[in-house]
Amino acid sequence: xxxxxxxxxxxxxxxxxxxxxxxxxxxxxxxxxxxxxxxxxxxxxxxxxxxxxxxxxxxxxxxxxxxxxxxxxxxxxxxxxxxxxxxxxxxxxxxxxxxxxxxxxxxxxxxxxxxxxxxxxxxxxxxxxxxxxxxxxxxxxxxxxxxxxxxxxxxxxxxxxxxxxxxxxxxxxxxxxxxxxxxxxxxxxxxxxxxxxxxxxxxxxxxxxxxxxxxxxxxxxxxxxxxxxxxxxxxxxxxxxxxxxxxxxxxxxxxxxxxxxxxxxxxxxxxxxxxxxxxxxxxx
Numbered sequence: 001x002x003x004x005x006x007x008x009x010x011x012x013x014x015x016x017x018x019x020x021x022x023x024x025x026x027x028x029x030x031x032x033x034x035x036x037x038x039x040x041x042x043x044x045x046x047x048x049x050x051x052x053x054x055x056x057x058x059x060x061x062x063x064x065x066x067x068x069x070x071x072x073x074x075x076x077x078x079x080x081x082x083x084x085x086x087x088x089x090x091x092x093x094x095x096x097x098x099x100x101x102x103x104x105x106x107x108x109x110x111x112x113x114x115x116x117x118x119x120x121x122x123x124x125x126x127x128x129x130x131x132x133x134x135x136x137x138x139x140x141x142x143x144x145x146x147x148x149x150x151x152x153x154x155x156x157x158x159x160x161x162x163x164x165x166x167x168x169x170x171x172x173x174x175x176x177x178x179x180x181x182x183x184x185x186x187x188x189x190x191x192x193x194x195x196x197x198x199x200x201x202x203x204x205x206x207x208x209x210x211x212x213x214x215x216x217x218x219x220x221x222x223x224x225x226x227x228x229x230x231x232x233x234x235x236x237x238x239x240x241x242x243x244x245x246x247x248x249x250x251x252x253x254x255x256x257x258x259x260x261x262x263x264x265x266x267x268x269x270x271x272x273x274x275x276x277x278x279x280x281x282x283x284x
Contacts, residue, residue: 002050004043007058008032014066018204027071031061034075068204081130085156090148091123092214097272098190101246101279102130104270105188108242108281113137116182118236120171120189120229121145123214125153125162127188132162140164143171143178146213171225175232183238190246191225192217222248226255230262233284243282252277 008028015024032043035058050058064074072078072093077086080094081102087093109115115138119128122142132140142157142164144150150166157164169178171191196216199207206215217224229243237243243264247255249272256267264282272278 002055004032004036004038004050007050007055007062008044011062011065014062018066018068027065031065031071031075034077035061068208070205070209073209080124080126081134083130083133083160085124085126085129086152086159087124088152089209089211090146090152092190092210094124094126097274097278098127098246099130100270100272101188101190101244102127102134104279104281105131105186105244106134109135109186115139115186116184116238117141117186117188118143118179118184120187121191121214121225122153122166123149123190125156127190128153128164129157129160129162131188132157132164133160141167141182141184143167143169145170146211149211149214171232172228175228176235179236182236183241184236185238185241186244187229187232187236187241188244189225189229191229193222193225193246193248193251195219195222222251223254223258226258230259230264230282233262233264233282237284239284241284243280245280245282246278247280249276249278252280255280256282 011028012024015027029040033040036043061074065071070093072087073089076088077084078094081099085094115135117131117138117140119142122128122144125142128140128142132138142153147168150168154166192215194215197219233243252269256269259267259282264284266283268281269277270279
């Protein structure tokens with residue numbers, strides 16, 4: 001008879017050719033606890049039969065994981081800033097590093113009411129929704145070019161009770177056509193920033209499953225979206241507005257310099273939890 005422990009051992013064994021041993025164990029633990037509702041210890045010591053429907057679900061999920069599909073997509077959910085977000089192939093998987101970008105904004109806006117906030121390239125809505133929930137007086141707008149991503153973000157906002165606005169549009173088009181009469185106190189973005197040539201060296205669970213449109217930029221123009229953000233600053237930001245961005249660790253300094261070139265002041269870099277420069281803040 002199969003047990004949760006035998007399923008765990010099978011999952012770990014199937015994942016180890018694809019991941020480092022510790023990562024394979026972490027993925028198997030995450031799946032087992034999330035899918036069963038048990039703690040890891042409870043699942044491995046559970047002396048109870050596994051319902052056939054649950055056993056079938058776990059078996060099918062093991063096949064998906066062994067094929068490289070990210071565990072967050074298999075589960076259909078992930079946690080970001082303490083909230084459970086639905087996620088699937090329509091949008092990037094929210095990551096812990098991006099939580100730090102949200103925390104940076106919250107650190108610097110504590111006690112400020114009525115902020116106008118724009119999230120460019122919202123994806124699952126994790127940034128915009130987390131800010132809307134933490135800043136209940138803020139007016140938050142989420143922008144994305146993908147109708148599928150926006151539908152996913154709306155679903156997350158509804159399930160989490162976040163009140164905000166959504167807009168479909170291409171931020172690479174003239175920004176004044178998207179928001180002709182709107183000015184924002186904060187523009188935040190985790191835009192595409194990975195040069196296309198890096199796809200060859202990326203792990204297949206990212207390259208083959210997460211949306212390329214949200215990942216990659218042309219090799220010859222890695223700062224494409226940051227340039228557009230900098231150019232849009234005068235027409236979209238209030239006179240004291242600020243820009244917050246996540247960026248490629250290799251281009252963080254170049255991103256900061258770009259904002260300075262466009263007249264932003266008080267440009268600051270911040271490291272992520274791994275010690276890499278990954279966040280930029282620029283004030284007008």
